[in-house]
Amino acid sequence: MKKIAIFVDVQNIYYTTRDVYGRSFNYRNLWKRIANQGEIVSATAYAINKGDDSQIKFQDALRHIGFEIKLKPYIQRSDGSAKGDWDVGITIDVMETAAAGDVDTIILLSGDGDFDLLLKKVNQAYGITTEVYGVPKLTAGSLVEATCHFNPIREDYLI
Numbered sequence: 001m002k003k004i005a006i007f008v009d010v011q012n013i014y015y016t017t018r019d020v021y022g023r024s025f026n027y028r029n030l031w032k033r034i035a036n037q038g039e040i041v042s043a044t045a046y047a048i049n050k051g052d053d054s055q056i057k058f059q060d061a062l063r064h065i066g067f068e069i070k071l072k073p074y075i076q077r078s079d080g081s082a083k084g085d086w087d088v089g090i091t092i093d094v095m096e097t098a099a100a101g102d103v104d105t106i107i108l109l110s111g112d113g114d115f116d117l118l119l120k121k122v123n124q125a126y127g128i129t130t131e132v133y134g135v136p137k138l139t140a141g142s143l144v145e146a147t148c149h150f151n152p153i154r155e156d157y158l159i
Contacts, residue, residue: 002038002104005097007090008067009110010047016111016135016153023158030133030157031065034107041103043067044093046086050074091118098126107131108147113140120146133157 008027017025027045034040045062049055049071059069072086094106095118106122108115111134119130132139132147136154144150 003041003102004034004038004105004107005041005094005103006034006043006067006107007094007109008043008045009086009090009108009112010045011086012110012112013133013153016138017158020135020137021155021158023155025153026157026159027062027067028065030109038105040066042097044070046070046072046090048072048074087112087114090115094118094122098122098128101126103128105129105131107133109133111135111139111143113142116140116142116146119143123148 013025017023031040031043043066045059045067047055047059047069051074059071062069070086070089072089090108090110094108097103097106106119106128108119108130110132115132119132122128123130129149130147131149131151132143133151133153134143136152139150139152
């Protein structure tokens with residue numbers, strides 16, 4: 001049975017599914033589908049912590065499904081823009097997981113093209129199969145090309 005690690009760029013998935021479909025992503029449905037492919041040995045969701053009640057409920061729901069939640073504080077800049085990027089944290093965790101040699105497949109939920117080099121490296125250096133789940137219209141072409149398997153997020157993955 002193949003061993004699978006899942007990494008979720010929560011903000012990316014939230015905004016891309018909302019912007020394209022006007023709906024939320026169904027993490028429970030995703031978990032069931034992936035669990036049918038093999039053993040999920042780790043699953044981490046990376047999110048920004050604003051501390052509001054709906055966000056806390058969402059994070060609790062993810063924990064209940066089986067995800068570990070990693071949070072960064074929401075930073076509001078003086079110019080009105082916001083900061084809350086997990087790219088480096090996700091990259092470090094993916095590389096550590098790959099180097100440990102305990103998984104056959106790494107699944108990334110994101111459309112962010114910044115991860116293309118990461119997925120190429122994981123596949124080439126460690127022989128680990130990579131998969132990406134992303135909204136087709138908002139997933140970087142370089143990310144689709146870099147992964148072994150691209151799984152388009154369509155209506156059947158939404159609530």
